Amino acid sequence: MNRQLHLVRGTVLHFLRDPGPTDDASACEFFEDGGLLIEAGHVSAVGDWDRVAALLEPEARAHAQLHDYRGHLILPGLVDTHIHYPQVGVLGSFGRQLIDWLTEYTFPAETAFSDPAVAHQCAEFVVRRMLAHGTTTASVFATVHPHSVDAFFEAASHFDLRMLCGKVMMDRNCPDSLRDTAVSAEHDSRALIERWHGHGRLRYTLTPRFAPTSTPQQLDVAGALYAAWPDLHVQSHLAENKREIEWVRELFPDRRSYLDVYAHHGLIGPRTIYGHCVHLDEAERKWMADTQTAAAFCPTSNLFLGSGMFDYGAAREAGMAVGLATDVGGGTSFSLIRTLGEAYKVSQFCAQPLAPLSAWYLATLGGARALGLDRFIGNFVAGKEADFVVLDLHATEELAWRISHASTLAERLFALQTLGDERCVVATHAMGRPVFRRD
Numbered sequence: 069m070n071r072q073l074h075l076v077r078g079t080v081l082h083f084l085r086d087p088g089p090t091d092d093a094s095a096c097e098f099f100e101d102g103g104l105l106i107e108a109g110h111v112s113a114v115g116d117w118d119r120v121a122a123l124l125e126p127e128a129r130a131h132a133q134l135h136d137y138r139g140h141l142i143l144p145g146l147v148d149t150h151i152h153y154p155q156v157g158v159l160g161s162f163g164r165q166l167i168d169w170l171t172e173y174t175f176p177a178e179t180a181f182s183d184p185a186v187a188h189q190c191a192e193f194v195v196r197r198m199l200a201h202g203t204t205t206a207s208v209f210a211t212v213h214p215h216s217v218d219a220f221f222e223a224a225s226h227f228d229l230r231m232l233c234g235k236v237m238m239d240r241n242c243p244d245s246l247r248d249t250a251v252s253a254e255h256d257s258r259a260l261i262e263r264w265h266g267h268g269r270l271r272y273t274l275t276p277r278f279a280p281t282s283t284p285q286q287l288d289v290a291g292a293l294y295a296a297w298p299d300l301h302v303q304s305h306l307a308e309n310k311r312e313i314e315w316v317r318e319l320f321p322d323r324r325s326y327l328d329v330y331a332h333h334g335l336i337g338p339r340t341i342y343g344h345c346v347h348l349d350e351a352e353r354k355w356m357a358d359t360q361t362a363a364a365f366c367p368t369s370n371l372f373l374g375s376g377m378f379d380y381g382a383a384r385e386a387g388m389a390v391g392l393a394t395d396v397g398g399g400t401s402f403s404l405i406r407t408l409g410e411a412y413k414v415s416q417f418c419a420q421p422l423a424p425l426s427a428w429y430l431a432t433l434g435g436a437r438a439l440g441l442d443r444f445i446g447n448f449v450a451g452k453e454a455d456f457v458v459l460d461l462h463a464t465e466e467l468a469w470r471i472s473h474a475s476t477l478a479e480r481l482f483a484l485q486t487l488g489d490e491r492c493v494v495a496t497h498a499m500g501r502p503v504f505r506r507d
């Protein structure tokens with residue numbers, strides 16, 4: 069095992085719980101001159117620099133790797149709760165809403181992944197770019213091809229990342245080139261689970277694309293695997309677009325609602341997360357909260373595809389677990405910093421502006437909780453895996469100017485989410501080790 073000691077110095081912020089609608093500052097710990105002590109990839113102490121540094125005997129200190137990030141902000145690694153790695157080639161495709169966008173751009177792009185070389189090249193690119201954006205954990209859709217999952221997990225294991233990924237299950241309403249069957253989806257998913265689930269930090273997530281592209285038989289297969297296998301995850305899409313919702317009503321006339329389709333097939337519960345959840349009513353939000361079924365808030369995608377406004381305030385009020393997500397390639401950036409900027413603007417339309425502490429909670433511990441991974445990651449509590457991102461709040465002249473006029477932590481954080489982006493990412497570490505450094 070890697071027993072390496074890392075001693076990290078910088079301004080440290082992390083969350084112990086949801087700051088809630090009042091943006092309660094006691095939900096976080098903040099150390100202006102802070103330190104992190106990391107042993108064997110796990111946090112062993114966080115706090116003021118003087119106290120943390122004094123924990124090491126001189127001899128141990130001589131062997132520790134020092135990372136001096138003074139002047140920069142250190143946060144837990146950012147968590148992207150919903151992303152499609154094969155869609156990076158259709159990022160920024162013009163003029164379509166969900167169903168036409170899938171047909172015209174997405175399905176052709178995913179068809180190219182029948183070639184394993186395409187999958188490997190793309191997976192390596194996406195993992196590298198996620199790290200350059202400060203994202204250390206993501207819930208990732210591959211394509212229908214099992215080797216697309218191998219490609220992603222191989223790329224992620226190279227950096228020892230905590231990642232979720234799954235083979236898309238899709239046995240109707242899609243091109244023949246992307247269609248599996250209930251039987252092959254079960255066979256292929258089982259093989260991938262056996263190969264990857266619990267391999268290092270990797271975990272498998274069952275991935276029926278969405279209700280319209282799976283037969284009830286295939287949804288039953290996914291539900292049965294989720295029930296049978298300890299700790300498996302589930303990801304899909306829910307209530308993103310009005311035309312999609314109408315289609316689900318036609319395809320599943322016996323179900324009360326879109327959420328009821330997934331519930332009926334045993335696909336709601338702990339470690340399940342649904343992208344978008346834009347068009348939900350009170351009862352559905354309550355149902356998700358009661359069953360620990362999480363939502364991925366995808367503001368850039370919901371705006372770009374004209375899907376609608378996710379009401380984060382209402383979701384939080386209902387007690388739902390929510391994480392932040394880029395939804396590349398419906399979303400327009402790998403940056404969860406930019407995504408927070410857009411989340412705030414969307415929240416303005418829902419009359420409950422997303423406050424800054426809540427925003428950064430959402431991008432870190434909130435995301436880890438939504439994915440059911442908070443016992444491993446999400447903050448710097450002793451024993452957690454030491455994934456973190458180092459941010460420069462002076463990365464651009466505008467941001468630096470704005471920061472020089474900010475007096476509180478909340479103001480600084482809000483300026484960062486509004487004016488900042490991937491240019492702020494100085495370094496990203498996984499299990500203590502640097503996995504990205506600017507220059």
Ligand code: GUN
Pocket residue numbers: 152166170174277278305308369395398
């Ligand atoms: N619904 C089903 N598939 C997709 C997808 O690939 N992207 C988005 N945004 N929504 C979907």
Ligand code: ZN
Pocket residue numbers: 150151152305343395398
């Ligand atoms: Zn999606």
